[in-house]
Amino acid sequence: MYDRIKGFRDFYPEEMQSRRQVMDTVESVARRHGFREIGTPALESAALYADKSGEEILDELYSFEDKGGRSVALTPELTPTVARMAVARQQELSKPIKWMSTRPFWRYEQVQQGRFREFYQTNIDIFGSADPTADAEILAVAANALTELGLSGEDFDFRVSHRDILGGLLESFEGNIDTEAAIRAVDKRAKIDADEYADLLTDAGLSTAQIDDFDSLLDSGEDDLDDLIEFAGTDRVEAAVENLREVLAATDDLGVREYCTLSLTTARGLDYYTGVVFECFDSTGEVSRSVFGGGRYDDLIEGFGGQPTPAVGFAPGYATLSLLCQRAGVWPEEELSTDYYVLQVGDTRDVASRIARELRAEGHIVESDVAGRSFGAQLDYADSINAETVVIVGEQDLENDEVTLKEMDSGDQIAVPVDSFPGEYERPTYEDFA
């Protein structure tokens, strides 16, 4: 027996069927919004990550030297790869670029609930549009995907904020302030106690009075946005507030405004966000961590050597998304389903195979005996795979030019002519002949 590698998971058919259904739902919503699927490598040059974030980042990655002496890493996220791809063809790609991709990523970090070393995400991004409609479309795809999964506004909440509001407010304070440190402090505000929070802001360069001002501003609701402009008195904050309003107005037109709540304390840990940011939370709070997040990152493509290209996107991870779905009771049944089991008794493989083939041609899931088992054992097996209908092809039946249709739920069964089965029926059941 070999052990599974820590932080990696196996998915057996029952669970995989549910995961597949959830992933297909998310992808299908994105596809209907015109996002095109891309395929990307599992391995990238380590420099793709180290150049932006420093060599230390490699400690958190699966990084190694390949046999050609290249320093490489298993991709921990898609954004640098997508940026690389966009930069490589920035001239020929028509804008906006709308791409999506579902695949695993790897990070060498501590495993805990909803966090593994191998995790699956669907990345959904728009490049080449700075228009608020693009931000809103991202929010709409996210909301539509969740509602299509069966979740409602009672289940989840998008906490929406804008990086330039926080940044702009901090900028308007007197003194030498470390904006990024202050934003990181804000991001943690809900998780730490007031003293720790104040200490972090003090470290970032704010005075006690400024902390109080800042804190009260953070509690601003949607009606108080003008107060923020007034307080800061800068073009940056005014522009940010205006942009945020436009985005929210656009989500209204897209029918997803109800899922968005203004929350200035939502900052996201990632430093590369530049505009609207949002995080999806479980409304009941039972899933304590953020389910997923996204936002605008206008400087990143340029940072990877491309022309300045605005970008906005989000990336739901399936570990946390499944926690939310399970909490809300909309996680698909983890039970196999089978449309038909074609049971053979005696030497009837020719007829059984023909019937199975014709049912499969209609797109059904059909199983038949591949183990030479007895009648009882086959029925037992059909039950274990939740076969809806069993087609009994037995020597006795064939003597009468018949097969027997058995509805497993009720146990009812009926003889039908073998020559016309399945015949013209697309999905023949016991009911059709009873």
Next chain:
RNA sequence: UCCGGGCUGGGGUAAUGGUAUCCUUUGGGCUUGUGGUGCCCAAGACGCGGGUUCGAUUCCCGCGCCUGGACCCA
């Protein structure tokens, strides 16, 4: 990297300083013709290493793994 809880067949459990209970599961059978009720047979476990001991699954230590959290989340 740190802190807490936990490791007995595939899953769930019982007891125990002298190799292990029960349920479930899996495979086969109970006239190769009726599953989701029964019966029979079979398979299958003390995470690893060290220590104490005549003897350790049991007590002690270390490690590993699982699980929850902290840090982190580029």
